[in-house]
Amino acid sequence: MENFQSKDPNFETKIKQRLSGQHFMHLMGFDLIDIQAGLVKGEMMLSQKHLQQYGFVHGGVTATILDITMGFAAYTLMPVGKGVVTANISIDYLNPGDGEKIIAIGEVEKPGSKMVFTTGRVFVEKNGIRKQIATARAVMAVIEASQ
Amino acid sequence: MENFQSKDPNFETKIKQRLSGQHFMHLMGFDLIDIQAGLVKGEMMLSQKHLQQYGFVHGGVTATILDITMGFAAYTLMPVGKGVVTANISIDYLNPGDGEKIIAIGEVEKPGSKMVFTTGRVFVEKNGIRKQIATARAVMAVIEASQ
Amino acid sequence: MENFQSKDPNFETKIKQRLSGQHFMHLMGFDLIDIQAGLVKGEMMLSQKHLQQYGFVHGGVTATILDITMGFAAYTLMPVGKGVVTANISIDYLNPGDGEKIIAIGEVEKPGSKMVFTTGRVFVEKNGIRKQIATARAVMAVIEASQ
Amino acid sequence: MENFQSKDPNFETKIKQRLSGQHFMHLMGFDLIDIQAGLVKGEMMLSQKHLQQYGFVHGGVTATILDITMGFAAYTLMPVGKGVVTANISIDYLNPGDGEKIIAIGEVEKPGSKMVFTTGRVFVEKNGIRKQIATARAVMAVIEASQ
Numbered sequence: 001m002e003n004f005q006s007k008d009p010n011f012e013t014k015i016k017q018r019l020s021g022q023h024f025m026h027l028m029g030f031d032l033i034d035i036q037a038g039l040v041k042g043e044m045m046l047s048q049k050h051l052q053q054y055g056f057v058h059g060g061v062t063a064t065i066l067d068i069t070m071g072f073a074a075y076t077l078m079p080v081g082k083g084v085v086t087a088n089i090s091i092d093y094l095n096p097g098d099g100e101k102i103i104a105i106g107e108v109e110k111p112g113s114k115m116v117f118t119t120g121r122v123f124v125e126k127n128g129i130r131k132q133i134a135t136a137r138a139v140m141a142v143i144e145a146s147q
Numbered sequence: 148m149e150n151f152q153s154k155d156p157n158f159e160t161k162i163k164q165r166l167s168g169q170h171f172m173h174l175m176g177f178d179l180i181d182i183q184a185g186l187v188k189g190e191m192m193l194s195q196k197h198l199q200q201y202g203f204v205h206g207g208v209t210a211t212i213l214d215i216t217m218g219f220a221a222y223t224l225m226p227v228g229k230g231v232v233t234a235n236i237s238i239d240y241l242n243p244g245d246g247e248k249i250i251a252i253g254e255v256e257k258p259g260s261k262m263v264f265t266t267g268r269v270f271v272e273k274n275g276i277r278k279q280i281a282t283a284r285a286v287m288a289v290i291e292a293s294q
Numbered sequence: 295m296e297n298f299q300s301k302d303p304n305f306e307t308k309i310k311q312r313l314s315g316q317h318f319m320h321l322m323g324f325d326l327i328d329i330q331a332g333l334v335k336g337e338m339m340l341s342q343k344h345l346q347q348y349g350f351v352h353g354g355v356t357a358t359i360l361d362i363t364m365g366f367a368a369y370t371l372m373p374v375g376k377g378v379v380t381a382n383i384s385i386d387y388l389n390p391g392d393g394e395k396i397i398a399i400g401e402v403e404k405p406g407s408k409m410v411f412t413t414g415r416v417f418v419e420k421n422g423i424r425k426q427i428a429t430a431r432a433v434m435a436v437i438e439a440s441q
Numbered sequence: 442m443e444n445f446q447s448k449d450p451n452f453e454t455k456i457k458q459r460l461s462g463q464h465f466m467h468l469m470g471f472d473l474i475d476i477q478a479g480l481v482k483g484e485m486m487l488s489q490k491h492l493q494q495y496g497f498v499h500g501g502v503t504a505t506i507l508d509i510t511m512g513f514a515a516y517t518l519m520p521v522g523k524g525v526v527t528a529n530i531s532i533d534y535l536n537p538g539d540g541e542k543i544i545a546i547g548e549v550e551k552p553g554s555k556m557v558f559t560t561g562r563v564f565v566e567k568n569g570i571r572k573q574i575a576t577a578r579a580v581m582a583v584i585e586a587s588q
Binding site: 088137139141142 | 436
């Protein structure tokens with residue numbers, strides 16, 4: 001990953017404050033475990049509520065944790081007063097998700113003043129073995145955000 | 148929409164049976180309200196648990212109900228013994244989601260024996276006014292599915 | 295299609311002037327045949343130079359005429375002094391392209407001051423029968439463009 | 442990149458034979474310069490014919506050389522009697538393309554018997570400095586191909 005510089009030294013605190021409003025993230029049980037300039041990582045333990053009818057992780061779970069980590073990765077590079085919203089996300093599901101834990105990593109590929117290009121990856125861990133189950137790309141739109 | 152013909156006359160029953168295994172869908176509170184050959188529609192009332200930090204519907208909610216309705220729309224056209232999984236989904240977020248109710252419609256654009264091309268739309272309703280908030284396209288991969 | 299209003303009454307003239315700089319479009323032989331506010335249509339006769347090794351239209355030809363018609367469709371809605379560039383394009387190839395003529399239609403789905411969401415479709419005609427071979431979606435970024 | 446194993450030891454010869462039918466690739470002047478199992482690289486010198494009205498590389502040129510290198514990267518892993526066609530391609534345009542030379546690299550991310558997930562990158566070189574202008578992902582569908 002490129003070595004990005006944040007325009008707001010308090011980006012980690014700012015993200016942690018915003019997490020309280022991430023109700024859908026909490027419903028799922030997902031947590032951020034690493035917040036750097038241009039990179040955000042999160043994980044959660046998998047249980048029945050995250051599954052679809054074949055017994056694998058629901059594609060919506062994977063999409064949600066990609067959207068969260070890629071969005072916050074972009075947000076780490078925003079100056080004070082700016083936020084981001086997802087304009088487009090495209091997800092490739094490489095493998096069925098079967099495991100005890102799920103991990104998502106969102107990264108900035110190219111920051112900009114109007115849009116930020118990001119990439120994301122999702123892994124599951126089963127018996128200590130990590131397997132990638134999805135790759136994604138998203139265009140994040142920069143918005144005014146006074147909060 | 149094109150007038151599609153299902154290869155399994157029991158497709159509606161088959162989908163309803165599968166819904167019991169859709170744990171993540173139930174966690175969200177989403178329900179299917181219309182199941183036709185090549186088209187599936189669902190909806191749910193919105194509450195705080197579906198929101199992100201700006202007070203709008205979480206992008207992950209929108210992605211999940213798109214994935215469900217597009218996947219089941221493809222599934223209505225599967226012969227007995229076949230199922231579908233999402234290979235790629237691409238979602239454009241047109242407007243912020245602000246409303247009392249959210250509706251998703253998934254439709255088949257082009258069926259095939261190995262992959263099915265589908266489209267999806269998501270709307271919110273507020274004070275009786277419906278507004279589209281997302282459009283999506285997905286490539287569904289056909290798999291063997293004995294269940 | 296929604297009934298869009300252009301912010302520049304000379305949009306058709308402006309596009310025709312820009313076409314002279316579309317060198318790659320001319321290399322292919324593609325021409326615009328309909329320019330409306332929010333919708334642009336073009337076509338060309340197919341010959342060997344447009345094909346790939348299976349004898350079908352090259353995916354790059356399809357991608358190029360989608361990019362052109364979707365980009366100009368967005369451009370019809372730009373005020374004086376603004377232009378658009380493609381940020382993301384996602385193309386589904388529904389059928390192999392086999393025919394005498396190819397037609398592309400680009401349309402605006404949702405205009406905005408920073409980005410414009412567009413959709414596109416490509417058809418081939420063979421013996422008077424028209425068949426759709428691709429569908430696309432693109433996010434166009436609005437830029438300053440003095441020319 | 443993962444170390445992929447081709448199922449056909451003659452994959453390089455097979456691709457070189459197919460290039461003669463790549464008419465649109467020849468119209469552009471693009472050549473493959475590296476063919477490995479799971480990775481294909483190509484390049485060309487840029488001239489006026491590759492440009493759009495702002496003087497940058499046409500998005501259709503970028504899309505075409507991505508489609509070619511990603512498709513052939515997938516093809517290197519096909520057993521005898523199988524080919525690939527693009528099902529979906531999604532391209533992010535990171536920077537305007539301004540340079541003397543353009544380079545595309547297509548790589549397999551996840552091979553499969555029905556579909557192959559691939560990634561691609563495009564760079565321009567100007568005064569000896571290389572800059573990435575696009576990233577892409579594509580789902581390639583495996584087909585029967587006797588030729």
